[in-house]
Amino acid sequence: LYGVCGDVFPSGDGDNYLSLCLKAKPDHATQVRAVFDQDPNPSFAVIDAIGGGLNWPNLRALLKVESTRDILFALLVPSDLQQSALKETDSWVAEAKALLQASIGLGLKTRGRTWSAIGDELWRFVLFSEFVFDLPEELPPGLQDVPRAAAAAQPLIEDMCERLRSDRRTQNIYIERAEAIEAELDLPSICGDMADLGERDTFPFEERTFLQRAMEALARDDTDKVKAILGRHAQSVWTGKG
Known part of the structure; x- marks a missing residue:
């Protein structure tokens, strides 16, 4: 058991150990998650060693x-x-x-x-x-x-x-x-046959699939889905790009 801020760390089942470790190592979140992928309950010593000496x-x-x-x-x-x-x-x-x-x-x-x-x-x-x-x-x-x-x-x-x-x-x-x-x-070209490219608007060519999914939802009278799709992409960085 380790004392942190006057308490015991971790202090019981109510604590989310991963969340606490991420807060303790905000600049090394990727490494922390990678450790937890390998071991759901790593020792505090392992977490404490992450990022040691890496000050850039x-x-x-x-x-x-x-x-x-x-x-x-x-x-x-x-x-x-x-x-x-x-x-x-x-x-x-x-x-x-x-x-x-x-x-x-x-x-x-x-x-x-x-x-x-x-x-x-x-x-x-x-x-x-x-x-x-x-x-x-x-x-x-x-x-x-x-x-x-x-x-x-x-x-x-x-x-x-x-x-x-x-x-x-x-x-x-x-x-x-x-x-x-x-x-x-x-x-x-490579992704031309893919009907669903996800939700994020990383690249401009993805906009076609958002419109297609909105039209399909409209054809099903799924107005909630249409609103959700249009709302998500109303502020897209690609809005107005031909």
Whole structure:
């Protein structure tokens, strides 16, 4: 038993051990979930060891942010000042590789030591991962080998994508990146026979399935379903995109 904040940790069946561990290690949520996937009741020593020594000093100093989540966001959409800082040195590259592997499971393949090269791979990995997490059916064979995150990283991946789409300062960048990645991976062609691509609006070609499902619900007089679909996508980042 371990004392935390003057109490005993965990303090009984009423505690959600996973939730407590996630709160204790917010910057290492993916690793915490991965540990629980292997063992539903890991020792406190195992949890306490997660993230030991991984402070990313160069990234934090250059980007002027503290949390892993904010570092990831800055690597996706750096401000002008952050871009300038990343261009002045490559001392951050080794840290970035370690952080990306630890937080979302991305093992960088690029040998480039610039933000541009790393950013391209990071964007493709993050957006494709969200797309796969949202699919209600099996991924087509033509996409099986595209790198993507493990299930433990799903909450962080989805949070990043929602943040990129909802922040007006990053929406245009998101649109440009998503359109380019959709074309690069040939998603409309490879996924052309799939009737249901999930609920999230990661890529523009997915809009056709939302409309199709709304029309099918309307034909069944399922007005609640129609309202739910239209309501979900009324504020889509792709609204108004031909």
